[in-house]
Amino acid sequence: MKDRQEKIAQVIVTAQQMHDIEERIFTAGMPVVALMEKVAGLIARRIQDIYLLSCQQENKGKASLSPSLPPSRVGILTGPGHNGGDALVVARELYFRGYEVLIYCPFSKLKELTSQHLQYNRSLGLPCYDSIEPLQDCDLLIDGLFGFGLERTLTDPVASAINQLNEWDKPIISIDLPSGLHTDTGEVLGTAVRATHTLCLGLWKQGLLQDQALDYVGKAELIDFDIPLADIQVVLENSPSTKRITKTTALSTLPLPRPPVTHKYKEGHLLLICGSRRYSGGAILTGLGARASGVGMLSIAVPESLKSIMVAQLPEALIIGCPETESGAIAQLQLPAKTDLNSFSAIACGPGLTRDASPILQEVLDSISPLLLDADGLNILAEMGTINTLQKRQNSTVLTPHTGEFKRLFPEIADANQHRVKATREAAAQSGAVVLLKGARTVIANSQGTVWINPESTPALARGGSGDVLTGLIGGLLAQASSKKISVEEIVATGAWWHSQAAILAAQERTELGVDAHTLTNYLIAVLVSTSNKK
Numbered sequence: 001m002k003d004r005q006e007k008i009a010q011v012i013v014t015a016q017q018m019h020d021i022e023e024r025i026f027t028a029g030m031p032v033v034a035l036m037e038k039v040a041g042l043i044a045r046r047i048q049d050i051y052l053l054s055c056q057q058e059n060k061g062k063a064s065l066s067p068s069l070p071p072s073r074v075g076i077l078t079g080p081g082h083n084g085g086d087a088l089v090v091a092r093e094l095y096f097r098g099y100e101v102l103i104y105c106p107f108s109k110l111k112e113l114t115s116q117h118l119q120y121n122r123s124l125g126l127p128c129y130d131s132i133e134p135l136q137d138c139d140l141l142i143d144g145l146f147g148f149g150l151e152r153t154l155t156d157p158v159a160s161a162i163n164q165l166n167e168w169d170k171p172i173i174s175i176d177l178p179s180g181l182h183t184d185t186g187e188v189l190g191t192a193v194r195a196t197h198t199l200c201l202g203l204w205k206q207g208l209l210q211d212q213a214l215d216y217v218g219k220a221e222l223i224d225f226d227i228p229l230a231d232i233q234v235v236l237e238n239s240p241s242t243k244r245i246t247k248t249t250a251l252s253t254l255p256l257p258r259p260p261v262t263h264k265y266k267e268g269h270l271l272l273i274c275g276s277r278r279y280s281g282g283a284i285l286t287g288l289g290a291r292a293s294g295v296g297m298l299s300i301a302v303p304e305s306l307k308s309i310m311v312a313q314l315p316e317a318l319i320i321g322c323p324e325t326e327s328g329a330i331a332q333l334q335l336p337a338k339t340d341l342n343s344f345s346a347i348a349c350g351p352g353l354t355r356d357a358s359p360i361l362q363e364v365l366d367s368i369s370p371l372l373l374d375a376d377g378l379n380i381l382a383e384m385g386t387i388n389t390l391q392k393r394q395n396s397t398v399l400t401p402h403t404g405e406f407k408r409l410f411p412e413i414a415d416a417n418q419h420r421v422k423a424t425r426e427a428a429a430q431s432g433a434v435v436l437l438k439g440a441r442t443v444i445a446n447s448q449g450t451v452w453i454n455p456e457s458t459p460a461l462a463r464g465g466s467g468d469v470l471t472g473l474i475g476g477l478l479a480q481a482s483s484k485k486i487s488v489e490e491i492v493a494t495g496a497w498w499h500s501q502a503a504i505l506a507a508q509e510r511t512e513l514g515v516d517a518h519t520l521t522n523y524l525i526a527v528l529v530s531t532s533n534k535k
């Protein structure tokens with residue numbers, strides 16, 4: 001059972017894939033009507049739980065909250081397809097549980113099953129309106145206007161109705177997806193319902209994990225309705241995989257537990273190349289991120305003038321002071337005797353370098369160590385215009401751009417904001433690198449088309465220096481994994497998950513305003529401790 005839950009939690013589907021999976025279930029003999037009844041029954045129960053919980057929270061402290069709350073008014077927004085059918089079954093069930101139910105349905109042409117449910121609900125005396133106003137006094141709205149069948153931009157009257165109800169500031173539970181969102185990209189098709197909760201049915205729809213959808217999705221959860229794993233596998237096996245990072249996938253990639261017999265060089269030697277006189281903080285934050293990764297040996301190349309402050313902050317690291325330009329950037333790499341770039345298990349290069357450090361980048365690219373480029377490392381690479389030469393590197397390259405850096409690196413890939421999965425996949429295919437596109441829902445792709453999405457994070461991370469911490473952390477993980485058979489994109493995905501989870505914990509304890517990048521580094525280990533205590 002746990003195994004099934006975990007497998008389902010990792011799956012992300014497009015509308016077409018969900019449709020194909022659904023077709024297999026129906027072809028195998030499951031009646032459509034029975035599936036709708038089952039799914040909507042699960043939704044109705046979950047809605048009651050959420051509703052009761054929120055009422056209890058609202059009434060906290062008030063005396064004797066009756067277990068059966070007085071009947072409340074629930075408005076059901078009904079669309080023409082099976083999303084509307086689900087909503088109408090929910091309407092009926094809530095009605096029988098004692099709720100007062102009002103239906104809004106502005107469509108005259110409904111799918112047959114949906115139409116039958118509407119007819120029965122009417123026969124029970126449930127009022128049905130083609131305007132939204134009568135629902136204004138409802139305590140709760142259930143959004144069953146459109147699900148994964150929506151392909152066209154919404155028009156009036158339903159578009160105006162959605163705009164109106166969004167103004168009401170009522171709790172809204174969306175069935176499958178907030179109506180109006182594109183199932184694959186999360187794009188708003190004209191307008192969309194701003195849900196407080198989304199109950200995603202069966203499998204996670206890709207659109208719910210996109211930055212542009214987040215203002216609409218609210219709290220999202222999956223309602224598992226027992227889709228056979230074999231059907232999912234058959235449908236997904238021929239397309240590039242898109243997976244959700246979960247706690248299980250992340251923990252399986254972490255270098256924990258350590259083998260009892262090991263030594264510092266066996267646990268990876270990471271070289272960080274970062275910092276400038278102008279941006280010395282970036283070098284410190286990258287170093288602190290690397291420290292939390294547990295990497296066996298840490299060397300940090302910085303301009304000579306940063307050496308003493310780096311030693312003070314990171315006494316365990318070997319600080320390499322390099323000759324610097326007039327502006328205080330690294331002018332050339334001057335590694336200790338008997339070391340060269342190829343002797344490191346991994347290199348991470350970029351935070352705080354400034355573009356004046358450009359002469360060192362080619363040398364770094366020519367090395368045969370796994371290499372992560374971030375920040376000015378990426379900006380210099382973009383200026384060099386040699387992104388295609390990454391394919392020729394003898395070891396893996398990881399690029400970790402935010403959308404601005406992404407556009408500079410891949411100017412011909414459009415829509416990095418609107419079609420993040422597609423854009424990241426294209427960038428990885430074009431460059432041969434593993435590309436991590438930063439954002440509220442970070443996307444990671446490899447050149448074969450495998451994509452990971454980080455499904456949980458916090459806007460607490462939206463402040464300067466968070467990315468530097470990530471660079472050090474992933475660099476440290478890459479160095480530790482260099483002798484192990486773990487794919488680079490999985491390591492990168494684990495780094496993204498760890499970084500976000502630390503920020504979530506920090507935000508819980510300190511609010512979203514209390515997670516400056518330095519504080520974040522203190523939560524990287526704390527979150528692992530709290531995660532393993534929860535096991």
Ligand SMILES: NC(=O)C1=CN([C@@H]2O[C@H](COP(=O)(O)OP(=O)(O)OC[C@H]3O[C@@H](n4cnc5c(N)ncnc54)[C@H](OP(=O)(O)O)[C@@H]3O)[C@@H](O)[C@H]2O)[C@@H](O)CC1
Pocket residue numbers: 018019022035036039079080081082083084085086111145146147148149150151152153154155175176177201202
């Ligand atoms: N997957 C599963 O296993 C299960 C799925 N289930 C449920 O089914 C849902 C999918 O149902 P669905 O395929 O009927 O599509 P849905 O999203 O209800 O709407 C599409 C309808 O809208 C219409 N339409 C489109 N655009 C429009 C526009 N701009 N303005 C106006 N109309 C527009 C379009 O009609 P058209 O005009 O294109 O002929 C079509 O009729 C899914 O989300 C889940 O809730 C569960 O019951 C059981 C298990």
Ligand SMILES: Nc1ncnc2c1ncn2[C@@H]1O[C@H](COP(=O)(O)OP(=O)(O)O)[C@@H](O)[C@H]1O
Pocket residue numbers: 375402438439440441442457458459460461462463464465466467468469470499
């Ligand atoms: N709204 C948000 N929600 C979640 N994570 C975010 C959000 N905004 C930014 N982040 C994360 O914070 C980090 C910011 O990195 P970056 O832009 O490189 O910052 P810097 O260069 O200042 O260190 C990335 O990991 C990104 O995914």
Ligand SMILES: [K+]
Pocket residue numbers: 083143144145146147174175176177178179
């Ligand atoms: K919906």
